[in-house]
Amino acid sequence: MAQSFSLRIQEARKFERWMCVYREQPGLFRLFEKAEDPEGLAAQRLAHLAELEGKRVLEIGCGTGWLTRRVASLAAHYKAVEPSAFMLAEAGDLHPAHALRASGQELPFADGSFDRIVMSWVLLDLRPSVRALVLEECLRVLKPNSADRGAGIWLIENAATGEFQALRGLLDPGGHGELAPLIEEFGFSPVEMVATQIRFQGEREAAQVLGAILGSRVADHLQRQPRVDLGMDLSILFRPNASGG
Ligand SMILES: C[S@@+](CC[C@H](N)C(=O)[O-])C[C@H]1O[C@@H](n2cnc3c(N)ncnc32)[C@H](O)[C@@H]1O
Structure with missing residues (x-):
């Protein structure tokens, strides 16, 4: 990744409070999560591309x-x-999914238990050493299947374009932006970009939630220029498992 962009990420992350919010303010995170791509376009595309059915x-x-x-x-x-008990409590009943408390680097499942692994906005948040351990665990619990071309790990992450990334100071049109380490070091390929929105119930909610998560710089900006929604470009990425793809 270009040196200047990694400095930009460090700069943005200095203000942002993602981890504190997952641990201490899951209700606020739930408002953020509800606002992201409310029509579910990116999840629909991921389900289709990854052939999750059955x-x-x-x-x-x-x-x-x-x-x-x-x-x-x-x-x-x-x-x-999900490792955070607070997040799981806030999630409530996720039926038909069976949700349990565990971290990605210690998955409580036997080797070869799954056909697909999916994650939305997880891998980039992790320290590179933890990321490597999580990927190792993913490959262990994935069933080797070279005939199944969608077998592997599917991600949704923020693309390097769109108003949301601009608000964070993380635009990188023409480049991979934040996604560069996943592509250059961890073997993921961007498969599709989905142009969607993050949309709140009102300007006050947008300022409260985005200000709390993205920091005082963004809170000030939204006070000067209130918004209810912002364009959000999402990237779907894929990495085949060791013998799949
Ligand atoms: C940005 S949130 C995304 C949550 C959810 N996937 C979504 O799309 O709204 C990142 C999530 O990763 C979880 N997380 C942090 N470290 C983790 C780890 N080592 N293994 C698995 N999940 C982790 C956090 O607790 C948090 O719930």
Whole structure:
């Protein structure tokens, strides 16, 4: 990744409070999650591209259930893991998914238990060393199946374009932006970009939620220029499992 962009990420992350919010303010995170792509366009595309229907699917870091609610009913079996008890409590009943408390680097499943692994906004949040451990665990619990071209790990992450990334100071048109380490170091390929929105119930909610998560710089900006919605470009990425793809 270009040096200047990694500095930009560090700069943005100095203000942002994602981890504190997952741990201490899951109700606020739930408002954020509800606002993201309310029509479910990205999840629909992921379900289609990954051919989730009838498969054994594991979701890692399900949080308050953004992806779970949108795709679990398609799968034959859908397990979701999440390390934060607060997030799981806020998620409530995710049936037909079976959700349990575990972290991605210690998955409580036997080797070869799943056909697909899915994650939305998880891998990029992790420290690179933890990310590597999570990917190792993913490959262990995925069933090797070279005939199944969608077998592997499917991600939804923020693309390097769109108003939401602009608000964070993370635009990188023509480049991979934040996604660069996943592509350059961890073997993911961007498969599709979905142009959608993050849309709140009102300007006050947008300022409260985005200000709390993205920090004082964004809170000030939204006070000067109130918004209810912002364009959000989402990237779907795929990495085949060791012998699949
Ligand atoms: C940005 S949230 C995304 C939550 C959810 N996937 C969504 O789309 O709304 C990141 C989630 O990853 C979880 N997480 C953090 N470290 C993790 C780890 N080592 N293994 C699995 N999940 C982790 C956090 O608790 C949080 O719920």
